[in-house]
Each structure stands twice: as structure tokens, then as C-alpha cells.
Amino acid sequence: MSKLEEIIETAESMIRERGYNGFSFREIADAVGVKSASVHYHFPTKGDLGAVVARAYTEKFLLALGAPEAAAITPKKQIERYIEACRYAVVKQRKMCLCGMLGAEVAALPDEVARETKIFFEKNIEWLTKVYARMANVGAAGALGRAHGAVATVEGAMILARTLKDVDAFEKAVKQIATS
Amino acid sequence: MSKLEEIIETAESMIRERGYNGFSFREIADAVGVKSASVHYHFPTKGDLGAVVARAYTEKFLLALGAPEAAAITPKKQIERYIEACRYAVVKQRKMCLCGMLGAEVAALPDEVARETKIFFEKNIEWLTKVYARMANVGAAGALGRAHGAVATVEGAMILARTLKDVDAFEKAVKQIATS
DNA sequence: GTCTATAATTTGATAGAC
DNA sequence: GTCTATCAAATTATAGAC
Numbered sequence: 001m002s003k004l005e006e007i008i009e010t011a012e013s014m015i016r017e018r019g020y021n022g023f024s025f026r027e028i029a030d031a032v033g034v035k036s037a038s039v040h041y042h043f044p045t046k047g048d049l050g051a052v053v054a055r056a057y058t059e060k061f062l063l064a065l066g067a068p069e070a071a072a073i074t075p076k077k078q079i080e081r082y083i084e085a086c087r088y089a090v091v092k093q094r095k096m097c098l099c100g101m102l103g104a105e106v107a108a109l110p111d112e113v114a115r116e117t118k119i120f121f122e123k124n125i126e127w128l129t130k131v132y133a134r135m136a137n138v139g140a141a142g143a144l145g146r147a148h149g150a151v152a153t154v155e156g157a158m159i160l161a162r163t164l165k166d167v168d169a170f171e172k173a174v175k176q177i178a179t180s
Numbered sequence: 181m182s183k184l185e186e187i188i189e190t191a192e193s194m195i196r197e198r199g200y201n202g203f204s205f206r207e208i209a210d211a212v213g214v215k216s217a218s219v220h221y222h223f224p225t226k227g228d229l230g231a232v233v234a235r236a237y238t239e240k241f242l243l244a245l246g247a248p249e250a251a252a253i254t255p256k257k258q259i260e261r262y263i264e265a266c267r268y269a270v271v272k273q274r275k276m277c278l279c280g281m282l283g284a285e286v287a288a289l290p291d292e293v294a295r296e297t298k299i300f301f302e303k304n305i306e307w308l309t310k311v312y313a314r315m316a317n318v319g320a321a322g323a324l325g326r327a328h329g330a331v332a333t334v335e336g337a338m339i340l341a342r343t344l345k346d347v348d349a350f351e352k353a354v355k356q357i358a359t360s
Numbered sequence: 361g362t363c364t365a366t367a368a369t370t371t372g373a374t375a376g377a378c
Numbered sequence: 379g380t381c382t383a384t385c386a387a388a389t390t391a392t393a394g395a396c
Contacts, residue, residue, distance in 0.1 A: 018287050018288035019199060019201060019288055021199060022201050022285065022288040100336070104280065105199045105281075105285075106339075107197050108197075108198035114343070117343055118344060121340060121343055144352065145353075149333060149353050151336065151340060151353070152335075152336030152337040152339070152354075152356075153332050153336055153356070154332075156331065156332030156336035159280060159332070160328065160332050162283065163279075163283040163301055164298055165298075169328055172324065172325045173328040173329050173331070174332075176329025177329075177356075
């Protein structure tokens with residue numbers, strides 16, 4: 001892995017653990033084994049780094065979800081897959097969703113980072129809405145509402161699990177997400 | 181209002197807007213009209229201030245909810261009151277829930293602040309579980325699950341609304357919360 | 361691309377006068 | 379209880395050598 005990739009990966013990990021204002025270029029540099037000036041070579045400002053990390057995270061996340069119209073998988077299974085992606089983040093990686101963290105801090109973010117965070121949620125809702133719309137007896141408004149509820153519940157469930165130090169709090173919360 | 185109260189109120193506002201790592205003693209001091217040394221007189225460390233702010237917020241929030249067993253109000257109306265309290269925070273005050281913000285940042289907090297944040301969620305879940313348990317056809321496990329879902333959805337809905345700059349995203353999400 | 365060196369600012373926190 | 383003054387450390391960021 002290139003130093004550039006290592007920087008992005010380390011920054012993602014640190015933001016997901018302690019937030020955008022909870023890491024520094026020096027910490028990234030130390031973790032990767034370079035000097036902070038070298039991090040600035042790749043990313044002139046902290047906002048540049050944050051925006052690239054958020055965009056890469058969004059791409060990776062959507063890729064893991066697959067196409068929302070996939071005929072080979074039931075919409076119910078797709079919702080379960082969505083939840084599973086978040087379960088992996090909080091239970092296995094023991095971290096927040098990157099954009100859940102950035103979303104909480106949105107008023108403290110440079111514009112370019114806030115913009116990418118917004119796109120993450122827009123695309124999540126778009127994906128979930130298409131999946132819910134495939135279900136029988138779910139209209140357009142119902143699908144949109146369920147999609148908003150699912151994103152919100154999953155993000156809040158991650159906060160709950162980490163604060164209570166109880167991964168089962170995540171399970172209890174996401175069990176309330178609509179699967180029909 | 182005393183300077184002490186002003187400091188607590190200002191700190192709450194700043195944490196809810198930009199997070200625990202997004203404010204400084206000097207900013208608080210400037211907003212209140214004192215010097216940062218005076219803030220340190222009341223709160224020796226940042227953790228002391230954060231813990232007091234979190235505890236005061238929890239007390240205020242629970243007081244606004246009222247007793248969970250109140251016979252004069254239906255459990256459905258109590259859930260609506262819970263949602264209304266959070267709606268006020270994000271729509272009127274345009275800020276995150278203090279403990280939703282701190283919960284996201286929990287790994288970056290001093291122990292005493294993380295502890296108070298945990299208590300907020302424990303008490304929220306306790307209140308909601310008692311309310312849901314009053315509903316017909318809702319058993320103990322169902323009440324606990326619904327309570328976790330409600331807290332998570334509300335916190336996530338606030339993140340959504342602020343990031344998307346769309347208060348209706350909050351409404352769509354919380355409409356998915358169980359009221360029976 | 362990475363380094364050394366450094367600038368300019370902010371941070372949390374303390375000592376001691378009033 | 380608030381002030382002035384100060385500290386040591388950390389922060390984002392840049393200049394210029396290799």
C-alpha cells in the first residue's frame with residue numbers, strides 16, 4: 001500500500017474513532033511513519049484530507065451494498081445487508097460510521113467535508129428508497145419514509161452501542177427497522 | 181443569571197453545535213464576558229466542565245419528559261412528547277442533542293464526561309421502556325426493543341436533518357418510531 | 361515525495377495580585 | 379471571583395533543501 005493510501009486509511013480510522021477535531025496531521029504522520037510535512041504534500045489542508053476520506057468511504061460503502069434493483073436478492077435481504085454493513089463497522093471494527101461522526105460535527109466542518117458528508121446520506125437514502133420500493137404494498141412515500149428511518153436508526157444505534165459499551169444495544173435498536 | 185450558569189449554558193450550546201473538541205475555554209470566556217482563567221476557577225479542567233454540562237442537560241431533559249407512569253396521559257402521547265423534545269432541539273434550536281454529540285465522540289472524551297453521557301442514554305431507555313410497557317400488547321422485551329429503537333432513531337434523525345439541512349428529514353425518520 | 365526547520369496561532373492550565 | 383501574565387505543548391501550514 002502506498003503512503004497516500006495509508007494516510008487516507010489512517011485518517012478514516014482516526015475520524016471514526018475520535019472525530020474530525022480529534023486527530024492531527026502529526027498523529028497521522030506518526031502512525032504512517034512519515035513527517036507531517038509529507039502529509040501536507042498530499043493534502044494541502046485538513047479539509048482536503050477530510051473530503052477525500054469522506055468520498056472514498058462513501059464509494060466503498062455503496063460498492064459493498066450492491067445495486068438496489070438487484071433481482072437475484074429479495075429487498076428484505078438487502079435491508080439486512082445494509083444493517084450488516086453497519087454492524088461490521090461498530091461490532092467488528094468498534095468504530096462509528098465515518099459520516100455519522102462527521103454528520104454530528106457538521107457545523108464544525110470545512111464546506112468541502114460537509115458537502116461530501118451530505119452526499120453520503122443522500123446516496124444512502126436513495127439506495128434504501130429503491131430497495132423499499134421493491135417491496136409489496138410499499139408506496140413511494142412509504143419507501144422514502146422507511147429509508148429515512150433506517151439510516152437514522154442505524155447511525156443512532158452505533159452511538160448507543162459505543163456509549164453504553166454494549167453491542168447488544170445496536171441489535172435491539174436495528175431490530176426496529178422496517179423489513180417489509 | 182450568574183456567570184457560573186452562563187458558562188454552563190454557553191458550553192452546552194457550543195458542544196451541541198461543534199462537539200467537545202470544537203470549543204475552548206477562551207471561546208466560552210469571550211462569549212460570557214470574562215477571562216479564561218475565570219472559567220478555570222469554576223471548572224479546573226475541561227473534563228470537569230463537560231461532566232457538569234452533561235449532567236445538567238440530562239436532568240433538564242428528564243424533567244421535561246415527566247414521570248413515565250403518568251396516568252393522566254396516554255403512552256402514545258408520551259412518545260410524541262419525547263419526539264417533540266428532540267424536535268425542539270433540532271428544529272428550533274438548530275442544534276444536536278448534547279449527548280448525541282458526546283456519544284458520537286465518546287472515545288475522545290475524558291472518563292467523567294463519557295460516564296455522564298452513558299447515564300443520559302440509560303435514563304432515556306429506562307423512561308421509554310416504562311412508557312412502552314404501559315401499552316397494550318407490548319411485553320417487556322418488546323418495550324425494551326422499542327425504547328432502544330426510539331432513542332437511536334431520534335439521535336440519527338438529528339444528524340440527518342443537520343447534515344442534509346432539511347428539517348423534514350427529521351420528520352420522515354421519526355415517523356418510523358413505534359407508537360403502539 | 362520526503363525531509364528539516366520554523367512560523368503563527370491556539371490550546372488547556374497555573375501563579376499570584378486585587 | 380476575576381484579573382494579568384505566562385507557560386508548555388499542540389495545531390495547521392509553509393519554505394526550501396535533498
